[in-house]
């Protein structure tokens with residue numbers, strides 16, 4: 221039981237953050253289960269209400285971090301603890317805030333002033349839209365267009381499987397610009413009030429409170445001033461607009477891997493406690509050797525994944541690129557969580573399959589994470605490309 225089981229020479233301050241995060245999760249996040257139904261997608265007002273309750277507490281927990289020089293290891297320890305408490309909610313919050321990071325890195329002063337404070341305060345819910353019905357693993361092929369007309373872009377296209385899409389107030393929309401000679405790919409900030417778009421919710425197997433949705437843009441006018449990073453000459457794979465997205469993937473993939481470690485850890489703790497309580501053949505389940513084998517395999521996989529995740533985070537901390545390390549962590553940890561939650565169910569027998577216990581939910585939640593931000597297969601191709609210097613992507 222308790223905190224992360226990895227020794228990576230965390231500083232005293234980082235360990236304090238992990239401790240505060242554990243207490244925060246118990247005090248602030250666990251009780252939300254009584255007030256909200258996390259078995260269906262959160263609505264826009266529900267999310268705003270939850271965030272207004274959580275935000276001051278979040279600010280309190282992270283107040284010890286120096287925001288001018290973020291400690292990504294401490295953030296990792298924090299995220300791991302709160303992910304364990306409610307994976308759906310953490311995904312919703314993380315994706316709602318993500319566009320603020322993108323604007324902070326690539327926006328001009330006016331865009332920062334306009335978009336970042338309402339997103340961080342929870343007055344506006346963010347989402348990031350890349351995937352389209354015919355474009356999944358190869359984002360360089362996106363078809364959504366933004367055609368310049370005077371001071372606006374006219375947007376046409378459909379996005380799909382967008383986290384928080386249905387409840388979003390603002391979209392970081394990755395699209396193909398047509399602006400004179402410039403046909404590059406890039407990001408347009410679309411404010412739903414100013415530029416209305418339609419959405420449709422897509423139900424899915426796990427992370428039930430986390431909305432995923434289709435977004436429809438039909439002749440939707442968006443102020444040209446909302447384009448991030450100005451003109452980014454170039455198109456397709458080499459464009460700066462797309463590399464903006466790819467660099468963000470390294471952090472996003474590492475955090476998803478960390479979420480998978482947290483889900484696996486929660487299921488491991490549940491299964492080990494059960495194996496010490498239930499008896500069959502006159503002895504505890506945990507005294508049967510084949511159960512012990514599963515416990516050992518689970519713990520080794522979780523700790524291997526955790527090492528991969530914190531190694532990627534330490535590279536991010538050192539302001540180094542970590543494409544290979546983030547992809548390794550993402551595919552290993554997400555696949556590991558599917559296997560570990562499945563073994564945890566096996567240890568609990570039929571009770572593992574029952575919705576009276578948390579394991580079937582943890583299994584469904586884990587199953588969600590091998591797909592987003594690049595599937596397992598895509599991560600493996602990236603790792604191999606880093607080693608070989610030869611790409612399988614044409």
Ligand SMILES: Cc1cc2nc3c(=O)[nH]c(=O)nc-3n(C[C@H](O)[C@H](O)[C@H](O)COP(=O)(O)OP(=O)(O)OC[C@H]3O[C@@H](n4cnc5c(N)ncnc54)[C@H](O)[C@@H]3O)c2cc1C
Nearest residue numbers: 348349350351356357381382383591592593594595597598
């Ligand atoms: C929970 C969740 C949240 C998401 N959130 C967002 C979001 O916020 N914004 C957003 O833009 N998108 C989001 N997505 C979409 C996600 O990024 C895509 O689903 C993902 O990139 C894969 O695309 P696809 O589903 O179209 O699969 P496809 O690309 O059609 O792939 C299908 C299968 O083919 C394999 N495959 C594809 N290409 C290759 C290849 N070259 N070699 C070998 N195998 C290959 C894949 O690994 C997969 O197994 C989300 C998805 C999920 C499940």
